[in-house]
Amino acid sequence: MMDIKxxxxxxxxxxxxxxxxxxERIDGRGLWDYRPFCIKTxxxxxxxxxxxxxxxxxxxxxxxxxxxxxxxPDLPNEGVCTIMAELLPLASPLFERGPPDEESIELARVVDxxxxxxxxxxxxxxxxxxxxxxxxxxxxxxxxxxGGNMIDCGGVSALAALISSRIPKGEWVDEVPRWTGKxxxxxxxxxxxxxxxxxxxxxxxxxLDPSLPEELVSDxxxxxxxxxxxxxxxxxxxxATFTIEEIKMLGEKALExxxxxxxxxxxxxxxxxxx
Amino acid sequence: MENNEELEQEEEEQExxxxxxxxxxxxxxxxxxxxLTDDTENYIPGRGAILNKKGDKIISVIIGLKQIxxxxxxxxxxxxFYTPHIGDKIIGIVLDKNPVKYVCDINAKYSGILKIKNxxxxxxxxxxxxxSRESEIPEKLFIGDAxxxxxxxxxxxxxxEITLAGKYLGxxxxxxxIQIDSQKVPRIIGxxxxxxxxxxxxxxxxxxxxxNGRIWLKGFDIEHERLLIEAIYxxxxxxxxxxxxxxxxxxxxxxxxxxxxx
Amino acid sequence: MTLLxxxxxxxxxxxxxxxxxxxxxxxxxxxxxxxVNVIKNADGSAYIEWGNNKxxxxxxxxxxxxxxxxxxxxxxxxxxxxxxxxxSVFERxxxxxxxxxxxxxxxxxxxxxxxLFLELYPGTSFEIFIEVIDADGGTRCASTTxxxxxxxxxxxxxxxxxxxCAVGKVDGQLITDLSGIEDKAGDSDMPCAITWFNNExxxxxxxxxxxxxxxxxxxxxxxxxLEKIYHMQLDALKxxxxxxxxxxxx
Numbered sequence: 001m002m003d004i005k006x007x008x009x010x011x012x013x014x015x016x017x018x019x020x021x022x023x024e025r026i027d028g029r030g031l032w033d034y035r036p037f038c039i040k041t042x043x044x045x046x047x048x049x050x051x052x053x054x055x056x057x058x059x060x061x062x063x064x065x066x067x068x069x070x071x072x073p074d075l076p077n078e079g080v081c082t083i084m085a086e087l088l089p090l091a092s093p094l095f096e097r098g099p100p101d102e103e104s105i106e107l108a109r110v111v112d113x114x115x116x117x118x119x120x121x122x123x124x125x126x127x128x129x130x131x132x133x134x135x136x137x138x139x140x141x142x143x144x145x146x147g148g149n150m151i152d153c154g155g156v157s158a159l160a161a162l163i164s165s166r167i168p169k170g171e172w173v174d175e176v177p178r179w180t181g182k183x184x185x186x187x188x189x190x191x192x193x194x195x196x197x198x199x200x201x202x203x204x205x206x207x208l209d210p211s212l213p214e215e216l217v218s219d220x221x222x223x224x225x226x227x228x229x230x231x232x233x234x235x236x237x238x239x240a241t242f243t244i245e246e247i248k249m250l251g252e253k254a255l256e257x258x259x260x261x262x263x264x265x266x267x268x269x270x271x272x273x274x275x
Numbered sequence: 276m277e278n279n280e281e282l283e284q285e286e287e288e289q290e291x292x293x294x295x296x297x298x299x300x301x302x303x304x305x306x307x308x309x310x311l312t313d314d315t316e317n318y319i320p321g322r323g324a325i326l327n328k329k330g331d332k333i334i335s336v337i338i339g340l341k342q343i344x345x346x347x348x349x350x351x352x353x354x355x356f357y358t359p360h361i362g363d364k365i366i367g368i369v370l371d372k373n374p375v376k377y378v379c380d381i382n383a384k385y386s387g388i389l390k391i392k393n394x395x396x397x398x399x400x401x402x403x404x405x406x407s408r409e410s411e412i413p414e415k416l417f418i419g420d421a422x423x424x425x426x427x428x429x430x431x432x433x434x435x436e437i438t439l440a441g442k443y444l445g446x447x448x449x450x451x452x453i454q455i456d457s458q459k460v461p462r463i464i465g466x467x468x469x470x471x472x473x474x475x476x477x478x479x480x481x482x483x484x485x486x487n488g489r490i491w492l493k494g495f496d497i498e499h500e501r502l503l504i505e506a507i508y509x510x511x512x513x514x515x516x517x518x519x520x521x522x523x524x525x526x527x528x529x530x531x532x533x534x535x536x537x
Numbered sequence: 538m539t540l541l542x543x544x545x546x547x548x549x550x551x552x553x554x555x556x557x558x559x560x561x562x563x564x565x566x567x568x569x570x571x572x573v574n575v576i577k578n579a580d581g582s583a584y585i586e587w588g589n590n591k592x593x594x595x596x597x598x599x600x601x602x603x604x605x606x607x608x609x610x611x612x613x614x615x616x617x618x619x620x621x622x623x624x625s626v627f628e629r630x631x632x633x634x635x636x637x638x639x640x641x642x643x644x645x646x647x648x649x650x651x652x653l654f655l656e657l658y659p660g661t662s663f664e665i666f667i668e669v670i671d672a673d674g675g676t677r678c679a680s681t682t683x684x685x686x687x688x689x690x691x692x693x694x695x696x697x698x699x700x701x702c703a704v705g706k707v708d709g710q711l712i713t714d715l716s717g718i719e720d721k722a723g724d725s726d727m728p729c730a731i732t733w734f735n736n737e738x739x740x741x742x743x744x745x746x747x748x749x750x751x752x753x754x755x756x757x758x759x760x761x762x763l764e765k766i767y768h769m770q771l772d773a774l775k776x777x778x779x780x781x782x783x784x785x786x787x
Contacts, residue, residue, distance in 0.1 A: 009368045010419040011491075015451045024497045026451075044671045045589045047624035057577055061670055063624025068539040084632065089618070090595040090666035092578045097618065099633070133539075140623045140632075142670065144593060145576050168541040179541035302782065304775045307652075307689050308697025308733045325696070328735050336654075336694040338774055353778065355692030356580065356599065384599040384661045432610075432659055458692065515778055516785050 013217045020205045025214070027056075031207040032253070034261065037156060041164035041270040049165020049186070051270075053157035056211060057147025059091075060154050062161040064139050068170065068177050071127070071134040079126020079134040083112040083158060085141040085150075092146035108141070110235045111154045111196065114225030118194035118232040121162065125188055129172035137167075148212035151223050151235075155196035156265065163190055164270040186271040193268075194232050195261055197254040198223045201240040206250070208257065222247075224254040228262070231255070295462050295514055300342040300351060302517065305335040311348045318343075323350030340515055353515055357383050357457035357487045359435040363426045364444075366452060366489035367437065369416050377416055379424070382457065382487045385434040389416075389424065393438035396445065414439055414446060421447045421491070423483065450481070450493030453504055455511045457488030462514040463507060470510065470520050477527045478503045498536045502527065544627045546722035550707040557712065557719070559588075564713045564758055566702075566765060571683070571773035573690040581691020583773075585683040588716060589673035592680055594687040598663035613658035617646035619680055621669040641677050642667075648681055648730045648740035649688065652695045663693065674717035675703050681730045681740060682766060689774055698770055701730035701740060702762045704755040706747060711755050713762045727755065731763050 016026060023031060035056030044050035047063035054060075071078060085108035087095040100108075115121060126135040139161060141154045163186035170177040200210030200218040210218055220238020224231055231251055236242065242250075305311065311333045312318050320326055320333045321344070327334050335341070339350040359365070359381065367379030367387050377394070381387040394414040416422065423444050424437035439445050455463070463484050464471050475482055480494035480503050490507060494500040506527055513519060530536075547558065556562060567588030576582035579595035602608035619642040623630045645667070653663070665687065667680045681701035688695055705715045707723035720726055725745020732739045747755065 008419060009421045009452060010417070011421045011447060011450060011452055013419070014449070019497055022497075026497070026501070028501060044591065044624060045673070046626055046671050050624065061622075063622065063670075065624050065629035066540075067629060068541070084623070086622075086632065088620075088666065088668055089664075090576065090579065090582075090593060090668055093597060138623065138629055142622050142668065144668075145578055147577070170541045177539065177541060304778050306698065306771050306774045307695045309771070323694070334697070334734065336696065337692055338689055352692055354581065354690060384658065385601065431657070456692075513781055513785065516782050522785070 008213075008216050012213060016214060016217050017202050017205075020202055020207065025207070027211060029209075031205075032257065034152075034209045034257075035211065037261075037265060039156065039160050039265065039267075039270070041160050042272070047161075047165075048167050049161045049163075051157050051160035051164060053153055053160060055147070055149060055153040055156070055209070057145055058143075058150055058153045059145040059147075060141050060143050060150065060157040062139060062141045062154070062157040064137060064161050064165045064167075066167050067136045067138070068128065068133050069136050071131065075123075076131040077127045077134075078123040079121075079136065081115070081121045081123065081126070081137040081139065083108050083115065083139045083141070085111070085143070085154060087143050087146070087150075091143045094146065095143075106235075106237065107150050107154055110151050110223055110225075110233070111141070111158050113233040113235070114155055114194045114196050115158065118192045118225065118227045118230075120159070120190060120192045120194050122189060122191050125184065128170040128177050132175075133170070133172065133177045135167065135170075137162075146212065148215040149198050149209050152196050152198050152209060155194070155225070156267075159190075159193060159195075160267055160270055162186060163267055164272060165189065166272050166274070169274075183274045185274040187268075188274070192227045193262060194225045194227050195258045196223050196225045197257055197261075199250055199253075201238075201242070206246065222250060224250060226254050226258045228259070229255075295340070295351060295519075300340050302515070303341045304338070304353070304515065305341050305350060306338050307336050309335050311335055311341060311350070318346050318348050321347035321349040323352055324348050352458045354456055355458045357381075359383050359387070359426045359429040359487070361426055361429055363486040365424055365426060365437065365487040366447070366483070366485040366491055367422050367424055369418050369420045369422065372416065372418060379422065379437065381424075381435070381437070382454070382489060383435065387424070387426075387437045388434045389422070389437050389439065393427070393436070393440055395440060416446060421452055423447055423485065423491070447491055450491055451500065451504075452489050452491050453507065455488050455490065455507060457486065459511045459514045460484055460486055460488060462519070463490065463510055465520055470523065473520060473524055474503060474506060474527075477524070477531070478506070498534065502530055502534070502536065505530075538628050540628065546718055550719055550722060551710060557707075557716075559716060563710055564761070566714045566762060567716065569766065569769055571686060571769060573686055573774055573777065579687075579691075581687045581689070581693070583683045583686035583690055585679050585686075587675065587679040587682075588714075589671055590669070590676055590679045591671035592667060592669050592676065592683050594665060594667045594680065594683045596663065596665050596684075596687045596691040596693065598691075598693070599658045599661035600664075602660070602662040608660045608662070611656070611659055613653075613655040613661045613663060615646050615650050615653060615655060615663045615665070617642045617649070617665045617667065617684065619645060619667045619669070619677075621672060621676070625669050625672040641680070644740055644742070645677065645681050645684060648701075649684060649699055651739055652685070652697055652699055652732050652734065653688070654694050654696075657694075663688075672717070674715050674720040675728065677701070677740075678703050678728050678730070682770065686770055686774060697732055697734035698767065699730050699732050699739065700763045700767045700770060701728065702759060702766055703728040704759045704762070706745065706751065706755075711751060711758060713758050727759075729759050729763075733767065
């Protein structure tokens with residue numbers, strides 16, 4: 001709703017901060033409310049799996065592609081899942097062209113760590129032949145519009161793309177990988193559903209799901225990736241500092257919010273059949 | 276409130292024609308390259324229209340509403356960017372400063388230049404004492420400050436120059452600034468300021484609409500401000516329709532009742 | 538890359554009943570869906586679904602040029618960045634832009650420049666970002682069409698819209714609007730774009746073989762197809778405004 005500029009006007013900063021102190025947000029949400037999520041899967045025919053997720057104004061389109069390669073020597077029977085993010089200059093005047101910058105790498109890394117440490121992708125099932133051939137999954141997130149909180153949107157987008165994917169199932173015949181005619185689907189690939197929950201902090205007020213104006217004026221944010229019972233990764237970024245009590249509180253809060261969100265989104269409905 | 280007084284007077288200055296409400300404006304939407312008329316003998320291309328290469332047709336160059344005024348054919352734009360003109364009141368945000376000038380973002384293709392000498396507020400009370408130095412106090416600005424300025428020089432090649440010297444101009448404190456398409460500014464003001472008066476009366480907010488599409492507003496509480504912002508975006512969205520002022524009045528009254536705002 | 542399923546093309550691109558593999562007649566277009574103002578942050582934006590092609594375009598400008606030395610003192614510059622998403626093609630594409638993308642960016646930019654009044658905005662740049670998120674033949678045509686729409690949506694003065702489509706030859710028959718398979722396995726492919734203010738061709742590439750007669754005929758087919766797409770473009774541009782008007786009248 002506001003103008004996006006590198007320099008945020010003092011007026012906006014004060015306005016947002018003062019209203020947050022009263023517990024009011026400019027878009028009318030409560031402090032612990034998400035903007036509405038909207039998930040569409042299977043939008044891209046060239047990709048093995050895809051999801052188009054919007055969170056408020058933020059929109060991220062993710063596609064899954066695969067390749068077959070050799071496994072890492074220390075993990076001979078495990079496939080690889082790499083996550084990449086691209087902040088397209090088309091999405092916001094704040095993004096510049098060129099090789100990935102810190103922001104896009106952070107986005108990819110935080111989503112990646114959330115998924116990796118939750119044992120979300122069953123990498124053992126991504127093996128065709130030990131030491132010879134495993135799947136390499138590429139999960140590429142493309143930001144189409146930047147409306148704040150790309151991490152949570154990206155997390156859901158990556159998860160929905162993986163769950164809705166159909167990857168040709170291979171077998172090892174005559175020293176080469178062959179297609180069995182069947183597919184690996186989301187149910188076989190995915191174990192856990194980690195969700196990234198991001199809180200912003202301005203002064204000493206903490207709130208969920210910062211929108212773009214809030215993100216631009218906030219001191220920093222903290223992202224907690226949580227599965228049903230556990231916290232799997234945390235990323236604090238920006239210059240904000242958090243007290244130990246706050247982090248304890250946020251851990252509880254994140255688990256509770258993630259539980260509701262998981263029910264609301266019902267990501268398992270996007271699984272496709274395997275034949 | 277000092278601000279209130281200022282803005283009351285501002286209203287009169289902002290009186291201008293609302294092209295969207297003109298009787299000559301047709302409700303027909305035209306796209307770039309579309310033929311407006313074949314009759315080049317009786318009509319002349321006006322704003323947003325050109326003669327085609329052969330000179331036998333008048334075509335539109337923008338997406339907008341067709342308007343026939345006397346023998347001119349105009350297109351009232353529905354979208355577009357802001358081009359500064361001398362005398363425009365604009366809201367800028369200070370991006371950079373150095374000993375001779377401030378650089379302000381004014382939502383145009385170039386940043387606005389605000390020279391230190393143009394930030395001088397001449398205070399007549401102090402001048403009466405005869406102390407010439409004290410009578411000229413430059414307004415101190417910081418990066419991120421929002422200002423209401425006036426364009427004093429603008430051309431195609433150079434950055435426009437703005438000034439803070441003048442009535443109602445200067446640094447703005449409090450409230451919030453929102454951004455709309457600068458082409459819809461006349462619509463927010465309305466014919467003879469009718470729309471803006473109605474918005475002010477119903478929502479009890481102070482509003483300043485700048486030519487560059489930025490709107491400063493401040494109300495008693497966030498409920499009123501939120502409603503006003505919603506209303507402004509609704510006006511922007513429906514700018515090309517007729518009877519907008521009456522419809523907006525109904526909308527705001529309904530919303531006030533529904534949300535239970537005092 | 539090693540993939541389990543190979544990207545294979547059939548030998549015959551026309552069915553026995555004379556229709557094309559996807560059931561189209563020789564001069565039929567694929568279904569086209571266009572929408573404007575899809576990216577809120579951009580000054581102007583558009584989205585197109587042309588068969589399986591899905592493309593976003595957004596316009597920023599006029600704004601100051603970065604880097605500064607590219608600015609021209611006598612006119613504005615138009616820069617087009619055509620990019621493809623890694624997952625938009627059968628084999629995953631590398632994320633960095635390749636030679637093909639740079640070439641297409643250039644020809645689209647040259648194709649759109651005649652319709653803009655760049656001389657009115659010296660020292661500034663107009664930037665068009667095109668992102669192909671799903672590709673299935675004819676992306677440069679779809680990109681040109683959608684870029685013109687995004688420019689118009691931004692309210693940038695332009696002489697007219699630009700429309701683009703391809704004609705080509707498969708199995709000895711002339712066809713309009715080649716799909717991915719027809720593009721790769723067909724005999725020839727000719728993407729074209731037209732600027733409507735003077736009805737002239739501003740983008741033209743041709744690969745393959747065609748004799749003079751076929752060339753004449755294919756250009757006539759092209760004209761029909763372009764006209765159809767042009768009307769869809771106009772509809773897409775106006776429909777949002779017209780819908781609001783109609784909604785209020787009711």
